[in-house]
Amino acid sequence: MNEQEQKVLGAINAIKHGPKSLRLYMDLCAKCGTCAQVCPVYYGKQDPKYNPANRSDLIRKLYRRHNTLAGKLLGGLAGAQGFDQAEFEEWKDIFYSCTTCRRCAQFCPFGIDNSVITRKARTILDSLGRTPARLQKVVATSLEKYNTDGASPEAFKEAIAFIVEEMREEHGTDIRIPVDVVGAEYMYLPPSGDALVNIEATMGVAKAFHVLGLGDRWTMSSRCFDGANYGLFTGNDAHMKAANKECVDEAKRLGVKVLLMGECGHAHRVMKRMMESAKWWGTLPFEIVNCMEWTAAHIQAGRLQFDKTRNPQPVTYHDPCNFAKSCNIIEAPRVILRATCMDFREMTPHGAANWCCGGGGGLAAMNEIREFRVTVSGKKKREQIRATGADYVATACANCKRQLGELIEHHGDKVTVCGVHDMLSRAILIDGKAADRKQYD
Amino acid sequence: MGSTAFLVTRILPYLALGSFLLGVAYRLLGWWRVPQPTLMTLYPTEGSGWKPLVKEALFFPSLFRGDKTLWWFAWLFHVALALALLGHLRVVTGLIDRMLAALGLGPDALATLSSVAGGLAGIVLIAAVLLLLGRRALVRRVREISAAPDFLALFLLVAVITTGDLMRFGGAHVDLATTRAWASSLLTWSPAAALPAPVLLHLFCAELLVFYLAFSKLMHFGGFFFTFSLVKRSAP
Numbered sequence: 313m314n315e316q317e318q319k320v321l322g323a324i325n326a327i328k329h330g331p332k333s334l335r336l337y338m339d340l341c342a343k344c345g346t347c348a349q350v351c352p353v354y355y356g357k358q359d360p361k362y363n364p365a366n367r368s369d370l371i372r373k374l375y376r377r378h379n380t381l382a383g384k385l386l387g388g389l390a391g392a393q394g395f396d397q398a399e400f401e402e403w404k405d406i407f408y409s410c411t412t413c414r415r416c417a418q419f420c421p422f423g424i425d426n427s428v429i430t431r432k433a434r435t436i437l438d439s440l441g442r443t444p445a446r447l448q449k450v451v452a453t454s455l456e457k458y459n460t461d462g463a464s465p466e467a468f469k470e471a472i473a474f475i476v477e478e479m480r481e482e483h484g485t486d487i488r489i490p491v492d493v494v495g496a497e498y499m500y501l502p503p504s505g506d507a508l509v510n511i512e513a514t515m516g517v518a519k520a521f522h523v524l525g526l527g528d529r530w531t532m533s534s535r536c537f538d539g540a541n542y543g544l545f546t547g548n549d550a551h552m553k554a555a556n557k558e559c560v561d562e563a564k565r566l567g568v569k570v571l572l573m574g575e576c577g578h579a580h581r582v583m584k585r586m587m588e589s590a591k592w593w594g595t596l597p598f599e600i601v602n603c604m605e606w607t608a609a610h611i612q613a614g615r616l617q618f619d620k621t622r623n624p625q626p627v628t629y630h631d632p633c634n635f636a637k638s639c640n641i642i643e644a645p646r647v648i649l650r651a652t653c654m655d656f657r658e659m660t661p662h663g664a665a666n667w668c669c670g671g672g673g674g675l676a677a678m679n680e681i682r683e684f685r686v687t688v689s690g691k692k693k694r695e696q697i698r699a700t701g702a703d704y705v706a707t708a709c710a711n712c713k714r715q716l717g718e719l720i721e722h723h724g725d726k727v728t729v730c731g732v733h734d735m736l737s738r739a740i741l742i743d744g745k746a747a748d749r750k751q752y753d
Numbered sequence: 754m755g756s757t758a759f760l761v762t763r764i765l766p767y768l769a770l771g772s773f774l775l776g777v778a779y780r781l782l783g784w785w786r787v788p789q790p791t792l793m794t795l796y797p798t799e800g801s802g803w804k805p806l807v808k809e810a811l812f813f814p815s816l817f818r819g820d821k822t823l824w825w826f827a828w829l830f831h832v833a834l835a836l837a838l839l840g841h842l843r844v845v846t847g848l849i850d851r852m853l854a855a856l857g858l859g860p861d862a863l864a865t866l867s868s869v870a871g872g873l874a875g876i877v878l879i880a881a882v883l884l885l886l887g888r889r890a891l892v893r894r895v896r897e898i899s900a901a902p903d904f905l906a907l908f909l910l911v912a913v914i915t916t917g918d919l920m921r922f923g924g925a926h927v928d929l930a931t932t933r934a935w936a937s938s939l940l941t942w943s944p945a946a947a948l949p950a951p952v953l954l955h956l957f958c959a960e961l962l963v964f965y966l967a968f969s970k971l972m973h974f975g976g977f978f979f980t981f982s983l984v985k986r987s988a989p
Contacts, residue, residue, distance in 0.1 A: 332789035333983050339780070340976040343903045344827075345895035346819040358893065365898040382968035390968065391902045417795050419819025421827070422977045423984040425793065589792045640796040664796050665818075 323436045338375040347416035352668045356688035368429040407433040412673035413633040435547030443546045451542045459504040459538030482747035487522045496531035502574025503710035504538035516733025536562040539579030545674030573602045575708035577634030608647035618739040619746040623653040628702035631666040632709035645732045652739040659696045667692045671715025686722040761957045769960040776967020795984040830881035836874040845936035875918045909962045916955035925951045
């Protein structure tokens, strides 16, 4: 047995000791095929290697071979099989063709969450240096520069100055974005793209603070302006925790009371559902709230007013899986979009049952599988968007935005991708009037 | 008594039931013990407490949303299975008959109930399990994930159900007094009259299935409660 095989089997044998979910998934699957029926990837292409039960079986049969009495005695008759080098060579492609959207878990009669098995396989691949090069690079950049774009604090400050200048032109008044303010009440932590590239979401948040009279009570950090955490995708817990700790420590250093997470589903999930609930860093001196929940609450309290005619086109909303399925943030973006757009339309299905964009689990960042994403994993999403007849598809996740953008571009559809607070930024009334908006698309 | 009959009626019952009880206890305990460090709640949840678990276990609503055809096969199969298991209590003990008699059910009414409910269960069971088998063999997304254990489980079920149905519909009269005497002899380690051949055959198939249960995916009847709780119950 070579070292590689030893490492793979060692990690798989460890499943015996938990987590509980994974151990049960090794034992239970009835192979009923319901997961394939509801999987966005298998919908895109009915290839056995995209069948979720088959993908998970790559791990399951190794586990059964070495950790169950039936597998040891009966082998294949008990669904067990030993390590196969040729098959292992395919792991990278196969486990990076699962978007970890968790849709299978919603319909599986036993609630088996295949994304947990996918992540375990990715953990093994990562420990052997087999994570796709592009994702390795993103993680390395993020650990070194504290953001996935590799931008410096200076570049960030320039981008913020630009956003502030834009808002002054739009509204003829100063709308602040405080940076590195110790003692601020809120720290806003978006995905870095929302500060550097797709700036309208950050404009929307800044304008909401301004209207609420909180313009000097919030801050962004020039050190930590990216909530994205690719350790979740590569399965590397040490990386995930290291990147997370930087943000948490920064929020502590600034002494904020609220960590306001931006429009980034997996960032919110890691922060709220994983770090906070599992107490990675003990009890926190701040609360974790998503900006969409925060804004929606202020809208419902009647504190923000809008001119909907600024967004006359039909708009639909794509639920990022991490927000809807893992964090239960489903209604808040709709409150914002209904308040700011004249013609909001739902996809079928939507909310937690929504179909993945096809770029989840880090796939959106992988240029080398663009063809797969726009023709296979995103196929269902494209059909859903087209069925609404919407001109805009709003979503709250940098990865979804990238994937949807490429999907639409590839097929030449006449649809524009945007963020949720983008629509708010265009319609919000400041001193009684909405922005004289420039074209940012 | 021949050596085969001896094996089937005097040895295998203990082995099958023993392996089943020990195996199930071993696996449930194993699942119970391993830790779950991360919260993995999947929304929308079904609330907390036992209600959502019972609802899912009785009506399979997740499967209903995911695959309606399979839901019909699976749900009817499990309901008929529960009915058949209940009916089989009468095979091994007279207690049920006496309880029903106390409730005013005469021997004739009991026989009618038995043939209607039991007959129905027998038909639904064989139909459902054959449909499940056909689905596994013919539907592409299911066929491509099917391997030996998946067919083995179904073949065992077909064998048990067919031999059972042959007794009910094949005209072979099975005297309940004989089977009850056999069952109580197992408890008291005393000899009993031989069982007729159709019963032996059915019993043998059932023993294989029961022996196999704890080592197979059929353990979903126990594991389901753990996995479902992990994803669909509200966080405490």
